[in-house]
Every structure is written in structure tokens, then in C-alpha cells.
Amino acid sequence: MIVAEQKPIAEIISIAFKHKSILVVGCGTCVTVCFAGGEKEGKTLSSLLRMKAQMEQKLLEIEELTVERQCDHEFIEKIVPLAGKVEAILSLACGAGAQLIAEKFPDKIVYPGLNTTFLGITEKQGIWKERCLGCGTCLLDKTGGICPIARCAKNLLNGPCGGSQEGKCEVNPETDCAWQLIYERLKKLGQSECLEEIIPVKDWSTSRDGGPRKVIRDDLTL
């Protein structure tokens, strides 16, 4: 899923206080799962803004709504009636959702309420970790199901750098060295020969380096 974190509250307050009315839109998918921008977070944030406005005697109308997915035209249709009533929209979706809202409402100011951080997993309650960079050419088959592009600070494709120590990364001793994990796993799977193979230079054109990407499925388009 996409993992995100709410922006610092001071930043959100200063955004909201620029307007007389604002719509807080939560998103019911990834950011709900990582407790950053779902219905609950949207409600809490709206109450907080209301309280703050009251305390400072600011005139601020707050509407709130959570849609199933802000990255889908179908679901953001539901925002239309409320959007008409406010000056600005605060999106609690990932960057993709916030952008679709901006696209949908060209005459509204749209603010991001979250910082989108990565594509990752829930390790345990309250802890999320990055696992994928969306490079467009998956090579997990060569690396024992562990991605050195997302999980090695230098995205090295041919083994650990000289800073791998006791299984940890030199950049952050709390992070596992991806290549230590790959090494152990391939050995366990009896695929050690993969370690000797030189993985050729990567074609980054399928990654962000080729410009914004687009997927077209002819079998699905209408």
C-alpha cells in the first residue's frame, strides 16, 4: 500500500486559516490502513481545526467527507456538492489522490494534508516499512524476493557495499542490509549461484527517469 504521514499540525492550521471555509476530504483506502488520512483522521483533524478557530476567534467553516478512493473519478464525484460550498479543499489522500481532486476542481485551491512517503508494508501495529520503488521492471526473481533497489540505500544490484556490518546498513543501523538478507535467503533456497551472476545495468527508462508513466490496457479501455 501507499504509506503516508499527516503533515505537522501547525502547517495544516496555517493552511486552513488562510480561508473562511475548507473541505477536509479523507480517503478510504491506503491512508486509512496506515492511519494517516482516513475517516477517523479526517474527523479528528476537523474537530481540532474547529477548536483552534474558536479559540482564536477565527471564522472558519469546516466541511468533512471521506470517499472510498480519491484516486478514482468515480468516487470523487461525491465531493461535488460540498466542494461548491467552500473556498479550498484539504486532501488527506496520497499525492495521487490530492492531484485528482485538483484536476476535478480546477477553480478550487487544493492543499495536501499528508506527506506521501512510500510503497510499503505494515510490519506491525504502528510500524510501516518501504518495500517497492515502482521501478517498472521487477527483478525480485533474481534477488530472492528482496528488492535491492527499494531496500539498499545505494540501490546496488550486485552485492553489498563495504559498509554492511553485522547484517545492518551503514546509513541506518536499524535498517537491515538488503544484501545480507538476499544472501541468506538465496543460500537457504539453494540458489547461491544467483549471487555469482552479474546483474546488468538497469534500464531506468521504465522508472521515473523515463518521465511520468502511463499504463494502457487495450483489453479494458472503452
Place this chain on the structure above:
Amino acid sequence: MKTDSNLEKVLASGEFAVTAELGPPRGADPEDIHKKAKLLGDCADAINITDNQTAIVRMSSIAAGILLKQRGLDPVIQIVTRDRNRIAIQSDVLGAAAHGINNVLCLSGDHQKFGDHPTSKNVFDIDSIQLIQMLKKMRDEKKFMSGADIDVAPRLFIGAAENPFADPFEFRVIRLSKKISAGTDFIQTQAVFDVEKFEEWMKLVRKKELHKKTHILAGVIPIKSAKMAKYMKENVAGLRIPDEIVSRMEKAKDVKEEGIKICTETIERVRKIEGVQGIHIMAVAWESIVPKIVERVGLLPRPPIRKEDSNANESKNPNG
């Protein structure tokens, strides 16, 4: 011989080689390079110039290498893949070769987190092994990585590093063998303090006969103070410093002398290990000690550096 590199010549002759490291200045003063070159020139067969080591901005390694070349010395240009993509590196290598620079050491580079610009974006378009492959292709096939032809190919003596003390230990030898199949001509290792561990690694290297396929130079660092020993032990990723070294430095009356002694003892021990063909002295901010160390271990004088062809710049093949 692939090139006119003095280092290649010394290694090919079977002589025990000596290389030394020179850190370029954090400024534009060429005198800093000249001063260090004067210290190192007579006691090293080639001089490594670091490439923004520990991700701290310094004078470009190629530019510093040209200054050494002008003094008739043999530079080893370090190239990290952290800061430049395949386009920039190939371009820089052509430029270096046009100035008669042959030796290139291929590294991935320290992460920018450790440097003076921790908020910068890193590149890592390719890794150090792919860099070796790319340079070999440029030299041997006269082709860029893309497959396009190079009219005058660079003549390169390709080096790489390996760290026998990092983990996973067994992978280190596999990685060395990958670097050799990628095309590395010589290897400079991370600094050896734990000679037993290094011997163990060399045993694995010999078992795979890798020492016959490349030239291995063992790295050493002379330590100046007990504080430095402790700092390196605790803070420098990839270095393995036994407690004994730290306590020897702490107990010593003349700490600098003790540091020199530890270094010369290490050199004498690694020299006896089958498959080690030279040493690489990394006297970080203590370049002045290198002549003494090389003299004490009986490795002076160095074989004379081959005289440059004075018309080299005007010849058809500028890097020849």
C-alpha cells in the same frame, strides 16, 4: 601491457607495489596537491585521488590527477557512482584519458548521509561492478555502454576495491570474483588492521585462484593517535579494528611512533601472504608519514617511473 600506467608496469614486473592515497583540498588551491605530491611522489608507484570521499565536497579527482600528471606522477583516479550517471562517467573517463590518465578505481561511494550535503540526491545509476564492465567495454571493445563506437578508445588500467572485513564474509569473495569477471585489473582492499581475518579472506581468495586473475594490494592506514583509533573503530563503517590496536595506542608513550609501528608490522605481515602483490597506504591527513613507513619496510627506492613522451599531447592517440 594495456596502458602506459606505471602501476601496471610495476605489478606486471612482479615487484611488490606501493600506492598511496591523496585527499584533494576543499578549495581551489593547486599548491595543496603539489605539496602532498612532493611527499608521496618518491615513495609510491601510483597515487590514488579520492572522489569526494565520505561525500564531502573536494577538488575533482580528475582535475587533481591532471596536476599529478603534470609532475610526471601516475595518478589513480577514483570514481564513485554516487554522484554521476553513466553519461557523465563515460565523458569524464574520456577526458581523463585525454590527459594521459590510465588508472581508474571503480567505487560505489560513501552514502551522502555521511557528508556535508546530507540532503542531496544520489545517483547510483550503475554500481561499481557495472562501472568496471563499462570501462572494460570502452577499452577493449571501443564501445560506449550503449553500444555506440568510440573513435579513440581510452587506455585504462581498471581497479576496484574490496572490503574483506564487511559482512557477509563469504559473499566478499564472491563479490571479488564478480569484480574480476567484470574486468578489474587490480584490487585495493579496505585497510587491514585485523591481519588474521585478512589471512582468512586471502585463503578463500587463493582457493578460488582469484589472486592469479588480478593484482591484490592490501590497504593500510597509519593511525596518529589513540583517539583516532577509537574513533575509527566506533564510527567508520566497514573498518575492523581489534581492541588490541586501540589498547596499544592508549598505552604507548610515543603514540605516533606506535602508530607507525603498527602500520609497518601490518605491512610486513601482509607482504608475506601469498597472493598479496602490494600495499595501498591511506594516510588520511598524515601524508607526511608515508615516506618513513615505506622506507622502514624496505620498499625504497621505488622503481623509476617511466618517462612521459614529451610529445604525448600532440600525438595521434592522446592517451597513448
